[in-house]
Amino acid sequence: MKKTASFILVLSLLLAFIIPAEGGLAAEGNLLFNPGFELGSTEGWYPYGECTIEAVGTEAHSGNYSVFVTDRTQDWNGVAQDMLDKLTVGMTYQVSAWVKVAGTGSHQVKISMKKVETGKEPVYDNIASITVEGSEWYRLSGPYSYTGTNVTNLELYIEGPQPGVSYYVDDVTVTEVGSAATWKEEANARIEQIxxxxxxxxxxxxxxxxxxxxxxxxxxVKHEFGFGSAITMNGIHDPRYTEFFKNNYEWAVFENEAKWYSNESSQGNVSYANADYLYNWCAENGIKVRGHCIFWEPEEWQPSWLKGLTGDALMKAIDARLESVVPHFRGKFLHWDVNNEMLHGDFFKSRLGESIWPYMFKRARELDPDAKLFVNDYNIITYVEGDAYIRQIEWLLQNGAEIDGIGVQGHFDEDVEPLVVKARLDNLATLGIPIWVTEYDSKTPDVNKRAENLENLYRIAFSHPAVEGIIMWGFWAGNHWRGQDAAIVDHDWTVNEAGKRYQALLKEWTxxxxxxxxxxxxxxxxxxxxxxxxxxxxxxxxxxxxxxxxxxxxxxxxxxxxxxxxxxxxxxxxxxxxxxxxxxxxxxxxxxxxxxxxxxxxxxxxxxxxxxxxxxxxxxxxxxxxxxxxxxxxxxxxx
Structure with missing residues (x-):
């Protein structure tokens, strides 16, 4: 009997490492103990603050068990695991968990890390945050870069709902993304391979x-990978502008000229003159073009005349836009951003219902079967909204939208941390749909930092197998939407350090x-x-x-x-x-x-x-x- 009990204990411990995560098997290299609570207990975990945790078999995202967190007196109360001996300073990790709030209503849920260094105040890092609806499982995930010296306390915990609200947690994972010391070497090895x-x-x-x-x-003479930039009528008539574009980019996207408010400033008066001018110049110079955008979901970006329409009148306007702009550029625009920034607006959805979103994709497909249809949004690789984006894309697919590409805007203000970006791209790549960085820039007055940021983004994205292109959102300080601190070419047409870094990368990859x-x-x-x-x-x-x-x-x-x-x-x-x-x-x-x-x-x-x-x-x-x-x-x- 003792031998049998020992065998069962060993088997249970092994199963704790190979069972949770999505679909049943644990993520490879998961550093957590009992990550899916499949031991039937909370062994390895403990309450964070005043609350109660219990392994239960009544609710599970996968396997047979989850942990139920109850009796919470503070919003930060939750379930935690000690990470001090599990993580290595200098490494970046991908952290994820599945959470289900008991009951109804909307709730904020977070993954956090508490770190204490000798002689310093505790640091509380928010790894991931998402708004969830009760009684449904949600995945939240994010990267964590472990830095510091003389760390004495390191705790991972899941928190967030208001005090008194109970919730379940399951399939928690912590896996390595890479090392700050070796990321570039590893990226170059992937580039060589893929x-x-x-x-x-x-x-x-x-x-x-x-x-x-x-x-x-x-x-x-050409790259399969898409290297491009936004282009605008404000610069097209300057030969210095066009010469730099021809020498440095193979893809273009119009900054504003194909947007609805530019094409139809008053209802029924449609003009594509500027967009046609830009397209013809691109075609004459062998530059491929992606379309941006058929619609733009936030209310502030609608044509002024559209904002007063509702019901059938709004639906007719939507159909008229589709039936005008998509055939006009059929065979010309290789991509279309169908409805820009659906995470951050609801102009069409709030007036016509959520079915309008997949309808836009279906109708665009009918009108131009060859154009690749994209979603496009921000805060995906620059912030923590990747899980909400994945959930939205999955909903669109389930409701009949055909999505050929995922656009992620990359408007960076702070440092571009390459391994953080990689972790966020890894997360998005689980959908199995090609990714484009559709709008890249980095705004900082330190041009050397701007150059470093540019290389970090380009090298990590070029090394990622799911990424197929990177489009800058402008290059010249004279008409860059974020000003000279985001440009790679100065007002006087001097290629600055950021521009030189970009050109050096192009040379390296040619x-x-x-x-x-x-x-x-x-x-x-x-x-x-x-x-x-x-x-x-x-x-x-x-x-x-x-x-x-x-x-x-x-x-x-x-x-x-x-x-x-x-x-x-x-x-x-x-x-x-x-x-x-x-x-x-x-x-x-x-x-x-x-x-x-x-x-x-x-x-x-x-x-x-x-x-x-x-x-x-x-x-x-x-x-x-x-x-x-x-x-x-x-x-x-x-x-």
Missing amino acids: RKRDAKIRIVDSNNKPVSGVSIDVRQ TITSGTTDSTGAFDFRGFHGTYEITVSVPGKEPFVKTIELTKGNGTAVYTFTVDGTDAGNVLYGDLNQDGQVSSTDLVAMKRYLLKNFELSGVGLEAADLNSDGKVNSTDLVALKRFLLKEIDELPLKR
């Missing part, structure tokens, strides 16, 4: 024989290289995803230039050209069915080919020759298996 790919340029003669000694110059083909006619390079111009100089012949797209994918992207400049076919080794990726489908195809049940020819046959020995056999089959199992990193095999 933003680059191996490529091979092959030069052959008319008989498909390799040609060695050919000079190859590789120059990246691939330019050169060399000569080897005995197999190949020149290998590793480059950032994007568009390249490849200049091929064959001795005794005129150089020729080819344009290639280096896209995301497994294995080495192979581009083959003949000495006369023609395209001999691009080969992605292992991609037998030519669908642009290497997968188990290709493995099946190779097995069938070797069994003579499947035909391969042309590029598909070349893609199957994984050791480049001129034939496809069991050696290639083994290589493809090993690649899919990640036992080898690239194809074709080096000879």
Whole structure:
């Protein structure tokens, strides 16, 4: 019996670490003891202040138990765990919990950390805060950067509702985000992995024989990642403005020119003249454009004539706006911010009901099926409103809105803490929808600090796999919406330290290289995803230039050209069915080919020759298996 009891105790302790969080399993690396109360007790936890805590099996977010906090005499009373020996100074952590208030009404709930250093007053850090409705589970989360010396007390606790209000807590997690000392190194490692790919340029003669000694110059001319800025009519007529834009950005968004109040200052008098002018300039210069915005939810940003409309009249105005602006820019705007800042306004919702929000998305999709539809809001990476944003997006999706992208505004006043931003992006990325930083700036009179903030934001966002672009909200002090203290170019057109830092990052993340083909006619390079111009100089012949797209994918992207400049076919080794990726489908195809049940020819046959020995056999089959199992990193095999 003693052995059985010991086994059960050990098993229970193990289960405490592998059960809670969302869906049943604990977040990997959770530092808390008994984080989901699945021991059936509050072991590891204690009351924070005058209250009672009890593990209960009547309510649980996941698993079988949660903790019930009752008899609270102060709003800060709650459930706590000692973190002093669990956290490391210099590290940033992601903290989350699920909370359900007993009863009805709206309540504020918080995750907080109390820290005491020798000889100093206690510090109370608010990690996360959210307004909840009673009788429903809510998740709240946020980053915590642990700093200090001679810390003697460190307590994590969940607090918030008014005294006397009871609530449940479940699935609490604390996981590492990164170290202040090594974040940049770790970000660069992620960039190397997610933003680059191996490529091979092959030069052959008319008989498909390799040609060695050919000079190859590789120059990246466009990035797959979106680097852009807001653009405005206030600057477009200045050649210094347009020249800087062309040299530093590949995406644009109109600061005000596509907003409703700009397009229709009085009802029925619609003009897109300024927006069309900006778009035409962008199109002439190969700059992609995202649309901002069809609607803007806060009342203060509505056209003045719209504010007096209600009911059918307001609905007709909404339909007229949709049916005018979306078709007007169909095929031009690649993105649309459908209804800007829905977290911070309710002009349309309060008058027409919450169904108007998904309606806007559905109708925009019908009017332009190819445009990617975005939500867009602030306080997501700069403050603690990420959980409310996630909840809103989930509601929109559940009610039929198709959302292709999540826009997060990044208007920073204080320091840009890269690991805090990463934690907030990690949280948002759980939705599985691409993220764009749609409006970035940092306002500080210290231009060196402005430069540091810019690098922190850009490097951490560029290193995040869910982020697909960053748009500055202006660059020149002469027309920046936040003034010269947020600009990267001064009034006199001097590129300041922040601007130089931005240009240095662009240079760092742009691939330019050169060399000569080897005995197999190949020149290998590793480059950032994007568009390249490849200049091929064959001795005794005129150089020729080819344009290639280096896209995301497994294995080495192979581009083959003949000495006369023609395209001999691009080969992605292992991609037998030519669908642009290497997968188990290709493995099946190779097995069938070797069994003579499947035909391969042309590029598909070349893609199957994984050791480049001129034939496809069991050696290639083994290589493809090993690649899919990640036992080898690239194809074709080096000879």
